[in-house]
Each structure stands twice: as C-alpha cells, then as structure tokens.
Amino acid sequence: MSTLEMFGRKTLAATLLAVTLGAVAAPAQSPPQSPSTASPHLGRPISEADIKNWDIAVLPNGVGLPAGQGTPQEGATIFAEKCSACHGEAARGGVAPFYPALVGGPPLTDGIETRKTIANYYAYPTTIFDYIRRAMPYPAPRSLSDHEVYALTAYILSLNKLIGENDTMDAQSLPKVKMPNRDNFIMPYPDRI
Amino acid sequence: MGKSSSRGRTPSLEAVAGNGLVNRRALLGRGIALAGALGVSGATGAAAEPLEDAPWSHAFGEVTPPLQTPSRFEKNVVRALSNPNGEFRTAHARTPHQLLNGTITPNPLHFSINHGGIPDIDPAQHKLVIHGMVKQPLEFTLETLSRYPLATRPHFVECAGNSAGMFSSEPIQAPAGLLHGLVSNAEWTGVPLSVLLDEATIDPNAKWLVAEGGDAQFLDRSIPVKKAYDDAIVAIYQNGERLMPGNGYPMRLLVAGYQGNMNVKFLRRLKAVDQPAYTYFESKNYSQILPGGKTWRFHFLMEVKSFITSPSFGQHLKEPGFYAISGVAYSGAGRIAKVMVSADGGKSWGEAALQGAVHDKAFTRFVMPWRWDGQPAVLQSRAWDEAGNVQPLRAEFVAARGQTKAPVKSPLAFPNQHYNSLTSWGVDRKGEVAHVYA
Secondary structure (H helix, E strand, O other), X not given: OOHHHHHHHOOHHHHHHHHHHHHHHOOOOOOOOOHHHHOOOOOEEOOHHHHOOOOOOOOOOOOOOOOOEEOHHHHHHHHHHHOHHXXXXXXXXXXXXXXXXXXXXXXXXXXXXXXXXXXXXXXXXXXXXXXXXXHOXXXXXXXXXXXXXXXXXXHHHHHOOOOOOOOOEXXXXXXXXOOOOOOOEEOOOHHHO | OOOOOOOOOXXXXXXXXXXXXXXXXXXXXXXXXXXXXXXXXXXXXXXXXXXXXXXXHHOOOOOOOXXXXXXXXXOOOOOEEOOOOOOOOOEEEEOOHHHOOOOOOOHHXXXXXXXXXXXXXXXXXXXXXXXXXXXXXXXEOHHHHHOOOOEEEEEEEEOOOOOHHHHOOOOOOOOHHHHHOOXXXXXXXXXXXXXXXXXXXXXXXXXXXXXXXXXXXXXEEEEEHHHHHHOOEEXXXXXXXXOOHHHOOOOEEEOOOEOHHHOOOXXXXXXXXXXXXXXXXXXXXXXXXXOOOOEEOOOOEOOXXXXXXXXXXXXXXXXXXXXXXXXXXXXXXXXXXXXXXXXEOOOOOEEOEEXXXXXXXXXXXXXXXXXXOOXXXXXXXXXXXXXXXXXXXXXXXXXXXXXXXXXXXXXXXXXXXXXXXXXXXEEOOOOEEEEEOO
C-alpha cells in the first residue's frame, strides 16, 4: 500500500499517531507501515473462551442468558434464606429504609417522585436476572448459581403476577415475559445512538 | 437588558442590571480604583494597629512532607457523605463547591458515588478486555495503556441525580455543595477509545458497548459506539496523577458530557453488541418519570447548567459594598457561550465575565461585579452553550418536568433526575443567604 493510500484512509489524528509512534511501533529497518500497524497494537489477543467467566452481560433478546432454569417455588426457598434479611419477607421490603420492596408499586401517574419498581417500571425481565447475577446479594456478589438466579427471577416475577406460580424461567422463557411498562418510554436524544 | 434602579448610589461605573450589578468590564485591569469607586476601601475608617511580626515568622517551620495536605485551618473543606459508616448501600461524597474556586476540582474533593463500595484494585492485576462484535478480542493492562499517546482534556463529570433536591416543591435549605455537589471537573488523561476499538476491529453492526466495572456490582452501562468514536477516552490520570480510588482507579471510561454513571469506573470490560443491554442502572435509576407518567430512557446528556457558589447559602455578607458574584457553568453539549446574572430575582440581567479559557464540556468560572446596597437581593445565574441551549427558568422547567407533591426534607434524596434549571440565593438585610425559588 502506498503512503498516499495510507494517508487517504486515516484521520489526521491517526496519521499523527502513526508518525509519532513510528520509531516505537516498528524497528527502523521495517518496511513502511500499513494502516493496520499505525496504531500501537499493545493489546494482547485473547479468545472469547478465555473471557467466558467475565462475560455476564445479558441482552433483552436473551443473548447472554446461561443454561439452567428455576421455578418460583424454588426461588421462594432461596429468597427466604439469602434475600429476605434485607428485602423483607416475601420481598415486601421494610427491613431498613434503603432496601426496596421487590413486589408491587404505585402507578407512575402518582408523581415524578414515584418509587420505581419491577412491576411499574422495568422495561425487560432480563434486567432482573442480570442484576441479581452480577450484584446480589449485596455483601456477596456472584455467589449465586445460575440456577438460583433463574429461580429468584421466577419468584419475583411470580410475586408481581407477571408469570404464573408454576412457570419455569430459563433462557427461552424469560425474554418472552412482557413487562407492563415496556412501551412507556421516550428516548430524548435518538440521534445520539 | 434593563438598566433599572441604580438607586443613585453607584458612582462612575456603569450599572448593567438592577440591584447593583456592575458591567463586567469593570473587572478588567482597574484593581484598587474599582474597589474605591464601588465604595469599599477606607469605608470604615477604623484606626489601624501598628504591624508586628507574627510568631510563625520567628521559628523554623514544619517539615516539608512527601504528600502535602491542606492547611489545618482548612479542615472544614471536605466532602459531605451520605453513608459514612459503609452500610451495604450506595455511598455518595459531594464536592463542597461553596468553599472552592477556579474550575479544577482537587482530587480529594472530587465527587464520588459507589454502589458497592470502593474496590481495592491492584493495578498490576487489573485487566481491560474488549470483545463481542469485534474481529480480534484484546486484553489491555494499565502498563500497556500507559504506553499509548494520551489525550488530555478538562471535563466535568456529573451524576444524573445531581441537584435532585431542586425538584422539591419548596427550596431545601442547604449549601451549594449539598444541592449541587454531585458534579466535579478535572483534567482527564487517557487513551482515545476509538484507537482501541480500531485495533480490535469493531463490527460496523455493533451500535453499543456494554461497559462494565470491576466493583462489587460489576456496574455496567450501555454506551453508544457513536459516542465512543466521538470523544470517549479510557482515562488513567486525573489532574496529572493516577485516578483516585473513588473515581475509578486504575482506569475508567470517560464519556464527556454524559451521565456520570455512564463513565464506568474500575473499567474491566467493553463488549460490542447490536442492542443496548437495559442494565439495572439504565433501566431504573438513571431513567426519569415525567409528569403524567411517561418515562425517559437513554437520556445520556447532562444539559447546560450553572449555579452561583459565592455568595451562596450559609454565607454571610458582613457589610454593604463590593462583592464578586462567582459560580460555575457547564454543558454536556459543548462550550459555555454566555452566562447572565441577576441580583433582582430575574427582573433584569447582566452578562458575567468568563474566566480563562472556555473548554468543551468543562466547568467555566463566571464572575459578576456587584455592589450590595444592604437591601434584600435575589442572586441567580443562567447559562447558554455554544449549541444554543439555554438553562431553563424554573417556571419553564417545573412546567415540563414537574416537582414533588410534598416538600423534600433531605438534600441527599433523589426524587427525580436531570435538574438543570436555575438556583436562586436570597440575601436578606442582615446579609444572610438563603435558598429561595424565584
């Protein structure tokens, strides 16, 4: 590739970067740099397999949900043991002022300060799974198995009557749960995406 | 702009607005002459004491330390804490703006919010991975990122919940640092994110990055790739030194002008995806309820705003005469273009002087000369940015965004998000400054 082509394809900043780093990125005897070597390239290649333990992001369409499943009944038992100390019996809250109830919620027409809850606010059920898995219980994040997270998600959805008492949640069924507030959102700056 | 009510007491200097506001050009190069004309110097005429050396001048001083800390007389210049005992909940530390000046927030006073405590990260062990919809997933360390050519820019970071107490139906009596302390401004240095994404060769169909921290919540937010290529950096220095632990040590995402929570701290992972993840924080906390029950999501932008830091709540004007009204203005949409100040609750306005260089998405300090005549006054500032956005008046703002049904008691509460209307400080005849709505 000619120097002309290289400059034509790169931004001014990248070109300056290439010039600045020329001596560092390549030995003096190297051939002229192509655009792909103009950047420092100090990142170490890594495989997705080696990232797997970190890759806990879940998308609303279900991408990223792990194997496993759980029912509301299983979730009730786990909740009583690991969650109710803060969130209260049957997720009704009230243990301390900081830990919210996970069931119910007033209508959003009650005012701009209305308490946002799973039932009155969340757009997608995957958010519940994702947040429990990455952040709960507060003192011991990532201590729950995927099975336990599915069961707790099922329990909370069931308490809010968003699924039936016997519905099993897994990677296929969870994304299909429609949250009541899903279509009530406005995006103020769509041109920024 | 009205030039009303100079009240016949301002001598030769031009009044630009009511209640004693003086043309900002009076600040340029006149020094003592200005003070004299404004009726300050020699006003008391009290007999002066003969000068004596102070005792600290007659003894060898303190040891010069390796890491210096402020004078013991500045002990009150600290952040206000919401969770001082480290309970299992979010902790906030608010910048005491009423005690600071200039535009750069000192690192120990930069605001900090931590939802799962501050992780004690060993920088030699910390890794950042870029993966997902990329041709080659990559792993970076602090050492490798430090070898890149770094960009350095001053930027404010503001929590979307900053100034939330201003949604209260009645003004909360609290200092500027409690009302507005969840914004700070620092010089950030780091690697342009576009360079790293190019090295991983991001898929053109990837529109979002899920940015994740290494804290005890693995806090994550969905960031538009568009913003990543606009001006995002992976910051590794804050005001010239490594990041403060509470500000993301050893590396954080810096998406200038966007919600503070999107500037993910302790950054460990960027996953390129084709749709937003609807993470907890973008699904709940940093999404707003509007009057009538509709809701906003992916608001991103911290809009144009300003507030006066001096005089402000809790301060006391000891005597009538000259004061510099001073504060900060900033906008997530660009540079500050203009700040207007009123001393009569918005009846008349004068243009403030902007100090120093005006930077993109950064604090700009404004100053307005003022001669207080000892009568009640209401001080306000209002900012414009280069994109033409103007800070809304409170009546306009409340009409669009609402306010609480009942007064909010605590300045630490978050009844809603994204308040960017005016702040009004009421000065009474005794010189006491209160928070008022006007």
